[in-house]
Amino acid sequence: MDGTIGVVGLGYIGLPLALCLCEKGYRVVGVDIDEDKVNELCRGRTTVSETLNGETLESILQRHLSSGRFIPTTHISVAAWEGRAYIVTVGVPVTKEGTLNEAPLLIAMEQLGKVLKPSDLVLVRSTVVPGMMEDKIIPRLREASQMTPGVDFHVAYAAERVAEGRALHEFQTLDVVLAGLTPQCAAKAADLLSHLTAGTIHVTDLRTAQLTKVIENVQRDVNIALAHQIKEIAEHHGVDVYELIRLANTHPRVRLLEPGIGVGGYCIPSAYAYLAASLPAGRTLPLLKLARGINETAPARTVERLAKQLIAVGKSLDECTIAILGLGMKDGSNDVRHSPALACAEHLLQRGAVVRAFDPTVPMQFPFQVSTLESCLYGADGVIVAAWQQAFEEFDLARALRMCRQPAVIVDLKHRLRRSLASDPSQREGELAWASRGVDR
CATH class of the missing domain: 3.40.50.720 (NAD(P)-binding Rossmann-like Domain)
Incomplete structure (x- = not known):
């Protein structure tokens, strides 16, 4: 051509x-x-x-x-x-x-x-x-x-x-x-x-084409917000939210998404604003506004979850060092626009924690960002697995995690880190406190 x-x-x-x-x-x-x-x-x-x-x-x-x-x-x-x-x-x-x-x-x-x-x-x-x-x-x-x-x-x-x-x-x-x-x-x-x-x-036609893309994005926003609400229900009942969603999705007409630490990127977080701006003054979209609010507050809820688990092991967040793995707005991305990982970092800093973050795909640009996995995890009291990068698989994660101040609390909502460690016999039981899968134990 x-x-x-x-x-x-x-x-x-x-x-x-x-x-x-x-x-x-x-x-x-x-x-x-x-x-x-x-x-x-x-x-x-x-x-x-x-x-x-x-x-x-x-x-x-x-x-x-x-x-x-x-x-x-x-x-x-x-x-x-x-x-x-x-x-x-x-x-x-x-x-x-x-x-x-x-x-x-x-x-x-x-x-x-x-x-x-x-x-x-x-x-x-x-x-x-x-x-x-x-x-x-x-x-x-x-x-x-x-x-x-x-x-x-x-x-x-x-x-x-x-x-x-x-x-x-x-x-x-x-x-x-x-x-x-x-x-x-x-x-x-x-x-x-x-x-x-x-x-x-x-x-x-032109108007339908413009609406189609925004509706695609806002549909994801609402569905993710639903997943976050289901997560709160699962926690109250002491059940594994991911197992709950997996079982619900065995129904042919149910397609629930999984919750995480928040919704990032350029498209999904902007969809509500685009739709709201297209309507006359005074017209509201209460469902979409509520969904956006739920997803915007997900990073704060993630930090609160970490804080509670730290208390359970005798630690206080304002005296802890927290490591964040991954800064991209989602798994496999080095785009940090509207990244929930960065929102988590902001909430941690506001609550007095020391923050260190490592992402081998994101250029150095934040004051809390470090250049090696070891410097991120050394002496950390807690770890938030925010955005999983394929490059993490190349590291000896079990060895690096032993550099944390034990017992370390791990927030790994989708078990990405835990799956990576599952085949490593060197990771001793009891070294890590897993605050994940929607269950506080």
């Missing part, structure tokens, strides 16, 4: 997408306003952690830099020199207070509009507030380009649905929900996406 495509935004979504397009034979001009990020990409370096068929994203990046298929730049005009299609992945961040920052995406639209040529395609893959395409994005393109969208150039929307950490694979396999400003716009975008994904392309 020949041709040049501009990808606007080179983060955890945009960079894998750009490299997937390179893998399909396109020449890609990747655009990002972050000069430091672009300079690192030009050197063949990135902190985005992905693999495809055993090859790391960084290796794929270096390969396509060398071949000339991938060109990172801070200037969107570079993409316009020979490209006729632009895919936009710039996000709409949501603050801790729930306010939306639409400026980065709208500024990108204005800059893109200034370089558009007749018959170009603009395909927005960002998750947006439903209605933002019609109310803000398309008008911004019209104003900046001085052309008529849907007549002089094509505009379409198809939000990404990939999971960070699996984006290189899922961009090429998942179904896509697509909408165009006109049928011709949709056909143009569908043709492009058909060369990227083997999944089905479902064509609908």
